Amino acid sequence: MADGKTVTPTGRFAHGNETYAALVWRRFRRSTMGMIGLVLTVALILMAIFGDFFAPMDPKRAEIAFAPPDHVEFSAPDGSFSLVPFVYPIIETGEFDPVTFQPMTGPDKTNPTALGFFVPGHRYNLLGVIPANIHFFGSVDGRPIHFLGTDKFGRDILSRGIVGSQISLTIALVVVLLTTTIGTLVGIASGYVGGRVDAWVQRFVDLVLAFPQLPLYLALASLIPVTAPSPVFIAFVIGVMAVLGWAQLAREVRSKTLALARIEYVRAAVAVGSSDWRIILRHILPNVSSHLIVAVTIAIPSVVLLESFLGYLGFAVKPPLISWGLMLQDTGTFSVIGSYPWILSPVVFVLITVFAFNALGDGLRDAIDPY
Known part of the structure; x- marks a missing residue:
């Protein structure tokens, strides 16, 4: 005890009326990995609670099977720099892979899709009750985007x-x-x-x-x-x-x-x-x-x-x-x-x-x- 303070196990002084929870929180804040884990854990829980809001696509909507991930671009088709990010949507080229015989796909360089936050998309019920169609991020014009590609049925992997x-x-x-x-x-x-x-x-x-x-x-x-x-x-x-x-x-x-x-x-x-x-x-x-x-x-x-x-x-x-x-x-x-x-x-x-x-x-x- 020194001037109304007590010595903590770490050797530092703390106020005598400090609760056990406050002491644990003060120690926990010094752990960099612990704080990173806390932030990620909170983000995961929020993502699970508001999953439909954070999903850019309808997880049950089928598009092109096994489409590769879209690449975010800042270079416009004419070569100029764009402040608004966009992607070139993946389309079928009309050719077939000589090994797997699957339709070959590629980016449509003539038809870019602008990206944005809080954009309209497929309808869902927020928390299972409130009808909504606003999503945290996605394409501005509502066209399909696949940041992690699609599965064998053409469903967006990121949204799923x-x-x-x-x-x-x-x-x-x-x-x-x-x-x-x-x-x-x-x-x-x-x-x-x-x-x-x-x-x-x-x-x-x-x-x-x-x-x-x-x-x-x-x-x-x-x-x-x-x-x-x-x-x-x-x-x-x-x-x-x-x-x-x-x-x-x-x-x-x-x-x-x-x-x-x-x-x-x-x-x-x-x-x-x-x-x-x-x-x-x-x-x-x-x-x-x-x-x-x-x-x-x-x-x-x-x-x-x-x-x-x-x-x-x-x-x-x-x-x-x-x-x-x-x-x-x-x-x-x-x-x-x-x-x-x-x-x-x-x-x-x-x-x-x-x-x-x-x-x-x-x-x-x-x-x-x-x-």
């Missing part, structure tokens, strides 16, 4: 990736919410009660952790009928991931609960006759919450990767829904990747999501750790 974030991130958030809730309850109950209950619970946790998850996922996928509606399929995917994903967190929470149960203030609460629920909610759970926050931020990218990988293997949502895993099914053929490498663009969304949440979790871990 933006809209597909809604399903992929929703699955990840719901799975993490379920696994965190189950893992926390089981871990705290096992560590606090102890004795024979703890032994039996931990043997069950060992059993869940011993399952080879990938073969089990593929086996469970065969139980779903092909004609099953998409909501049922999504619920099944979430249920399978949640059932197999809570055990590791339960083991971690149980170890922390065992350590906290021996601390003096917990023993004092037991001595004065506090109920078990009060001890758990007032003394143990708040001290475990910092670990849970970090575990959640690290678990979300793992679920996103798992959903994308399972989608690549065919265990993905069904059309007309869109997810990153479903989009990656088109990359299952090496000949397609070799001829149309832009079909791998959905991987970029997965990489950004994994980096964002991992960087955020790493920054939070350093900020929350008092040492």
Whole structure:
């Protein structure tokens, strides 16, 4: 204590009335990667919530199949410099590839399309309620543009990736919410009660952790009928991931609960006759919450990767829904990747999501750790 200030673990002085959340935020702001992860995470969440607004094209609209990405130009057809960016739309040239026999495409140099922000486009319902047709960016005249090219059906990959974030991130958030809730309850109950209950619970946790998850996922996928509606399929995917994903967190929470149960203030609460629920909610759970926050931020990218990988293997949502895993099914053929490498663009969304949440979790871990 010095002049109404306290020395923080970093050696700096802070006001005595500074809250724990303010102290964590002050530490977190010093982490460059953590702040980058926070900005990217917020951007991803906003992109998922307002996906139709940020998508420049209708994700279900079919154009030229396997059209290459459009290039943004600032040079007009006459060679002069233009302040307004534009693209040359991709059209079929009328010729066929001698190897794949696919129609050959190329830019239409005589018909540029100007780009802009907040431009009119296909109609959608903002937040599922408000009718709108304004998009964050796109072509001024409403003509199709494809910044990441098109897939085998001629659908815009960028728009499908933006809209597909809604399903992929929703699955990840719901799975993490379920696994965190189950893992926390089981871990705290096992560590606090102890004795024979703890032994039996931990043997069950060992059993869940011993399952080879990938073969089990593929086996469970065969139980779903092909004609099953998409909501049922999504619920099944979430249920399978949640059932197999809570055990590791339960083991971690149980170890922390065992350590906290021996601390003096917990023993004092037991001595004065506090109920078990009060001890758990007032003394143990708040001290475990910092670990849970970090575990959640690290678990979300793992679920996103798992959903994308399972989608690549065919265990993905069904059309007309869109997810990153479903989009990656088109990359299952090496000949397609070799001829149309832009079909791998959905991987970029997965990489950004994994980096964002991992960087955020790493920054939070350093900020929350008092040492």
